Amino acid sequence: MNYLANTERYKNMEYRRCGNSGLKLPAVSLGLWHNFGDIDVLANARNILRLAFDSGITHFDLANNYGPPAGSAEENFGKIFKDDFKPYRDELIISTKAGWGMWEGPYGDWGSKKYLVASLDQSLKRMGLDYVDIFYHHRPDPETPLEETMTALDLIVRQGKALYVGISSYLPAEAEKAFKILKELGTPCLIHQPKYSMFDRWVEYGLLDILEQDGVGCIPFSPLAQGLLTNKYLNGIPEGSRAATHRGNGAIDENEVTEDKIARIRKLNDLAINRGQDLAQMALAWILRDKRITSVLIGASRPQQVTDSLGCLNNLAFSADELNRINEILK
Numbered sequence: 001m002n003y004l005a006n007t008e009r010y011k012n013m014e015y016r017r018c019g020n021s022g023l024k025l026p027a028v029s030l031g032l033w034h035n036f037g038d039i040d041v042l043a044n045a046r047n048i049l050r051l052a053f054d055s056g057i058t059h060f061d062l063a064n065n066y067g068p069p070a071g072s073a074e075e076n077f078g079k080i081f082k083d084d085f086k087p088y089r090d091e092l093i094i095s096t097k098a099g100w101g102m103w104e105g106p107y108g109d110w111g112s113k114k115y116l117v118a119s120l121d122q123s124l125k126r127m128g129l130d131y132v133d134i135f136y137h138h139r140p141d142p143e144t145p146l147e148e149t150m151t152a153l154d155l156i157v158r159q160g161k162a163l164y165v166g167i168s169s170y171l172p173a174e175a176e177k178a179f180k181i182l183k184e185l186g187t188p189c190l191i192h193q194p195k196y197s198m199f200d201r202w203v204e205y206g207l208l209d210i211l212e213q214d215g216v217g218c219i220p221f222s223p224l225a226q227g228l229l230t231n232k233y234l235n236g237i238p239e240g241s242r243a244a245t246h247r248g249n250g251a252i253d254e255n256e257v258t259e260d261k262i263a264r265i266r267k268l269n270d271l272a273i274n275r276g277q278d279l280a281q282m283a284l285a286w287i288l289r290d291k292r293i294t295s296v297l298i299g300a301s302r303p304q305q306v307t308d309s310l311g312c313l314n315n316l317a318f319s320a321d322e323l324n325r326i327n328e329i330l331k
């Protein structure tokens with residue numbers, strides 16, 4: 001059946017300005033790293049995307065290698081986009097990336113101009129798009145000169161294949177250099193996409209300060225630590241969960257669900273309940289409490305998880321006492 005978006009979709013979402021740019025992103029964005037590949041059920045993927053857009057999530061994040069197999073998340077998104085979202089293209093911010101291994105030979109990985117330009121051309125074909133809104137370099141490349149990688153991002157914007165550019169997983173010093181080069185080229189960096197959750201707080205030690213100083217937005221990935229910071233692992237590893245399904249490509253496995261983590265998750269869960277939230281909602285609110293964060297980039301294996309996670313927006317404020325208690329638990 002033809003999809004008609006919910007007419008109330010902009011009522012309950014908060015939109016935050018991305019750094020010093022003119023672009024606003026929803027406080028919660030949806031990523032297609034897992035659950036949108038050929039090993040997944042297309043109808044479920046479609047329902048997740050529809051529910052997200054119906055709830056005001058205007059930003060979908062992809063990469064060339066999402067799936068599995070690599071490329072299939074973009075292809076499946078392309079199918080759903082063609083059926084459902086084409087009339088809404090101008091209401092959507094669609095991003096993709098290149099930087100991890102994608103095809104054989106010396107031109108299908110890292111950060112050369114050859115790889116980035118060719119990869120985005122492939123991504124646009126798979127998704128059936130004329131352009132993406134944001135194109136990222138997915139990870140720093142220790143061998144390619146930063147000038148070459150940043151010049152490739154600038155070129156892609158000048159070619160009209162992306163409107164904005166970003167970088168992902170760059171450490172503070174290398175991010176700062178990249179911002180400077182991009183600024184000189186006339187294509188300022190829109191956004192940085194780092195890993196950030198209660199279980200991984202590295203961005204607090206320098207990166208967020210640099211982003212604020214340079215007017216660059218921040219969209220943390222895996223804010224739920226791939227599902228650990230929810231109530232699903234309180235009693236061990238449930239069947240069908242990401243940790244139980246061996247999806248590969250960086251997905252968590254059983255070894256990461258340690259007794260120590262479960263003990264902390266239980267304490268955090270008690271605290272969340274006291275705040276009138278579930279743990280997923282508290283973990284997302286805890287990231288969004290910092291105004292330097294533009295959006296949290298969640299994943300979901302079913303529509304209900306999106307609805308649940310969006311509940312974080314009902315309470316983003318933390319007392320000093322609550323923050324201290326969280327620091328204690330995470331110590």
Ligand SMILES: NC(=O)c1ccc[n+]([C@@H]2O[C@H](COP(=O)([O-])OP(=O)(O)OC[C@H]3O[C@@H](n4cnc5c(N)ncnc54)[C@H](OP(=O)(O)O)[C@@H]3O)[C@@H](O)[C@H]2O)c1
Pocket residue numbers: 030031032033034035061062138168169193220221222223224225226227228230231232240241242243280297298299300301302304305306308309
């Ligand atoms: N730039 C990069 O290098 C990079 C790397 C990784 C990810 N990313 C981006 O970040 C996005 C999000 O990453 P992520 O999927 O790891 O994020 P996440 O939000 O930390 O984890 C998502 C997973 O947690 C579980 N979950 C989500 N909401 C839940 C809820 N309310 N209650 C219970 N369980 C819930 C689901 O797992 P189950 O399958 O167990 O249900 C879901 O697939 C990706 O899609 C991608 O766009 C970027």
